[in-house]
Amino acid sequence: MNKRLVITFCLLLIVVLAGCSSSNSTDGKNNNQVTGERTETATKAPKTKDGEKPVLRQLMPYNRFNPNNYVVADFIRETTGYEVKYDMLPVENADEKLNLLMANQEPYDFIKISPGQFSHLALSGALEPLDELIEQYGTNMKQVIGEDSWRGAMMDGQIFAIPESSPSGLTVGYGLIYRQDWLEELQLQPPTTLEELVHVLREVKEKKQVIPLSGGKDPFQGEIGAALGWMYGVGNQFKVVDDQITHMVDDPKTIEYLTFMNKLYTEGLLDPEWAINQSNILIERFSSGQSFMYRDGWWNAANITNALTSNYPDAKIGILPPMQDVDGKRGASATGGIENFVAIPKWSTNKEETIKYLDMKFEEETFKTLAIGEEGKHHSVEDGKYFPILPIFEEELNFASDMLTGIDEQRYPTYWQARVRKNPHVQHFFETLQKNGEGIMYHDALTFAPPLPDVSKHMPKLVKFMEDEFIKFITGAEPISNYDNFLQQWRADGGTEMLQAANDWYTSAK
Template sequence: MMKTMKKWIALPAAVSLMLLSACGSNGEGTGNAEKSASAPSTQSPPASEAAKPELKALMRLGPNFEKDPIAAMLEEKTGYKVNYEALPVDKPEDKLNLLIASSEPYDIVSTGGDSSSKAIYADYAKKGALVDLTPLIEKYGKNIKAALSAETLEMAKVDGKIYAIPTRSIESVGTSLMIRKDWLDKLGLQVPTTLDELTAVLQAFKEKDPGGNGAKNIPMAIKGDVPMVDNIVGAFGMVNDWNDVDGKLIPRAMNPSFKDYLSYMSDLYKKGLLDQEFAINKDATVKEKFTNGKAGVIVLHWADIPQIDDALKKNFPDAAYVYIPALAGKDGQTGLAQSSGFDRITFVPKSSKHPEDAIKWIDAKLDPDTFKNMAIGLEGTHHTFKDGNYYPILPIFNDERGSASNYLTGIDEKNYPIYWQARVRKDERLYKGWEALNKQQKPEAFKKNPLGLAPYLPDYSKEDAQLGQMVNDYAVKVIVGAEQLAGFDAFTDKYKKAGGQTSYDEINAWYATVHK
């Protein structure tokens, strides 16, 4: 996935002026100039080619599109040849701003789906840089309307109009606490199920040193840029950045439970149960400490399990690990963050030469058979179907459908979460990890992000990134003892004045309309 495109919010003045100018240029950009300079064709193209022009698409990420079997399949099934490009991984927002501002004639553009990206999308729409897709979807979007829920399309609206095709995220739990099961077995301990049991296990890991590390023993390691630890925050009723408390959405910084969480984590740090170097830990550092046998507990996404398993088993062939289930706090609170909202959004710039064909192409991709073929290929060739489940046929599934997610411009919301599981079954270790988090938990443990499908909220979108950083910085300082909890109220006041109160008011004005 692409990193959040936070910088889009502050377009340079020159780029903004170029953007406004470009919106009135009817797409006369560099691409058109080049076309005008080319010699006219002496032969009329076949009717089929004239009816379906070549489209130009800018995707979030991508493989070598020219050699990818999925691109060839989509061309055959939709009848459209598409010239794909991908945004760069480094500073993608800079390139996109320039491309939009200079009226580059892209017909399809896919970006991220987080709050910052939605803010940029709304900004483009309000500046007149995007095509209103509402009438085009009505006229050409039979499959779009069948595949995407009314809720999804509603959340894509800006000023009552649809300017993008959203791709819904698959609602699933991605991360939790991973623990060395062989360490537990060595000490005769069970996998912890409550916060108190976790504390006791960490204390045993420190005192009895099942890994044989001596002074280098680390009961639990976390990253410095993520001091809000998945699963543990759930035991304090703060699974997401904003959580429902008595019918209101409250950010962590304004939640009294945040103080209790910081007290708990600070206590772990003081007792040596939390990595003393956590403030400077990077993701790779944490994983290395786990696979080198120094750390007993880390936060891990299930997608990283094969990498971790290979490295750990190389050093410790008999090592075993399991996910800790959703921990219960002192009041019985529990929760694992379940992703919700948009994975990406796809829009049609005003500079597009073929807006109608762009929507026709997206609609053709969402034909049920074509979409399934794109997602998991053909039965008997790329996958098998048994007992209601899809299983990949390897290695051809990886070779010919491994990059399917790069082509998503909206999904079959009913079936894709089922198709998608074939991708998890590519490796038994992956599936076991995903299953532990998503099928072996109590249903009440799953907590969706309540803002995942929120509409564009300008104040929240503008302030979210810097407020989130403020919370993380404060949390780290309190945990390591650089700040005292006696100043918690002062921090909350500072947070409110920095935009937290404005965001709170805006979010809850919306939430009151959907939460009855």
């Protein structure tokens, strides 16, 4: 054996042992759960006659439906001419099950996996490089998947998967919502600067005797920070400064942001229980008339509106546009990037046919029907916007996104919006946030980076560390003068490694 094969064999052997250990320590029903039809293909690849298309096998993430008897699967089979047998990973211990299947070289032709799972399998040598296959058979996918996404699916200069980016593209997810009827009652205008925000919060506190700005366990309030020039927020921690990637902890604006938030807290303009509030508490306080403003996502719009109007039928909700900084600039934190990877195991016997099949799903009309069904039956079009026809859209296409194996990055964000239009409140919140963010969105510098092991390794613990420390700074439990101590600890706990890995990728991707 050559050195690479020896290393790969050893890694896979370790995975097998780990998987077996996990199997012995968990509930058998969950650990062995694989949803879908199981045939002889579980132990050997199906045989085909010359000229016939092979039966392909796909492994996919868990969801609460059976893809083998799903209407979208029927459409795909009829349109492409390929029969596909689908299996799902279990709802619990999915990583362990995937590792065991790959270590056993289960004959899947392609697998739809998470970024973390992709990183692990690519680095262990379990996935087939796809550059030549895509060049030869991937005509459609090359046209509809952008360069940034392809770079995100590369390891050591080779493409190891088809990247499936966020269905909505880069979008604004959160905004500050407030009681518009209270502003009107107090004859106040929505704030456009931080100075105006402080004035409004003070007036509301004095006149309404409520919590001016509620929140909790979320110290990264980008909607406020952007008005200080602090361009970070939920999912946005890295940015490029002077042609290098830097992290928010190293940005001098971070101390300015924390100082401002501490000022609000000290003055009683922030929720006194900011350090312990859970998300459900925020909705309860807002809907019961205990708070004036807080930050939430568009996906919660129906819950927020229904809860508030059930208590106050005449209440009105406002969505605050991004505020200006001292130079008149505004910013809106956007998120997106690659959500899934579609890869081919090295031992697949149908690599060429798999790429041919996957590419057929990117054909314009095929992809459109796969994503949002038939016009006049599943959806309608008004002024270039797609609207679902209910209830059949929900009944037949609720899990259509699970059947995707990559997206048309130009068209799908427009198609996908049919899903937010299933509810008028969700539609209003989503469309308002996107309109407010037009031309001023910013996003994380690693949004389209491939999974970076040193980032994945350290990010969870460092995010938790930052959350805990930032909340202490905001609430005064720890003085901001101790920020340097926090920064030294952050670097020592993996921050330096993480930042180096980010810059190594950035340099190589230029």
